[in-house]
Amino acid sequence: MNTPSAGEGTQEFRRLAGRFAAALFIVSALFGGFSPPAQAQKSPWRQASDAELAALLPARAPVEKEHIETEMRTASGITDGKGHFIAGVVLITAGYSADGKYSHYLVVQSPVRVAGISLPRGEYVFGWQRDKDGESLNVHLHEAQSGKLIGTAQAHRISATTRVEQLRIWPPGERPLIQIGRFGLPYEVVEP
Numbered sequence: 001m002n003t004p005s006a007g008e009g010t011q012e013f014r015r016l017a018g019r020f021a022a023a024l025f026i027v028s029a030l031f032g033g034f035s036p037p038a039q040a041q042k043s044p045w046r047q048a049s050d051a052e053l054a055a056l057l058p059a060r061a062p063v064e065k066e067h068i069e070t071e072m073r074t075a076s077g078i079t080d081g082k083g084h085f086i087a088g089v090v091l092i093t094a095g096y097s098a099d100g101k102y103s104h105y106l107v108v109q110s111p112v113r114v115a116g117i118s119l120p121r122g123e124y125v126f127g128w129q130r131d132k133d134g135e136s137l138n139v140h141l142h143e144a145q146s147g148k149l150i151g152t153a154q155a156h157r158i159s160a161t162t163r164v165e166q167l168r169i170w171p172p173g174e175r176p177l178i179q180i181g182r183f184g185l186p187y188e189v190v191e192p
Helices: 006-032 050-056
Strands: 060-063 066-079 085-091 104-108 112-114 117-119 122-130 136-143 149-157 165-169 177-181 183-189
Touching (some): 060 085, 060 122, 066 104, 136 177, 136 183
Parallel strands (some): 066 165
Antiparallel strands (some): 085 104, 104 122, 122 136, 149 183, 165 177
């Protein structure tokens, strides 16, 4: 009886494993294309760091004819890691003509659609009023320099349990929302 030695068996196994791997590669190429796995295709947008936000957002935001102080500890934003940001901060409007009209300042460096309203690159301000039922906010978006109204949208109560935030811009891969308190405005980044 002729039985292969341990070394011959290992060589035979390696040869068969190599053929099997090559066959899988060919079948994958023919029928599955060369698309990367779904996990690798996730959004390039991530939460911006405190240092990035401090470098981007002004201490005094230019709003109409005034420069209104910002509350940097409330700053939030996202970046694609290629120098584009969508970020915002709460305005300290007491003593300014914007008091009650605007509450937040927003910098958009990549086109975005907020609750169906298109915002090209630029600087914006927004304010809000609570609906009578208390389940949503009426949010009005304006150009920061001119004060021109861009549009209004409704922010709805976020059903998932989240921390109440004065402002939080979630990365699109996680939860595409601009969070104001317990309410969220849906958004989508419009790729150029």
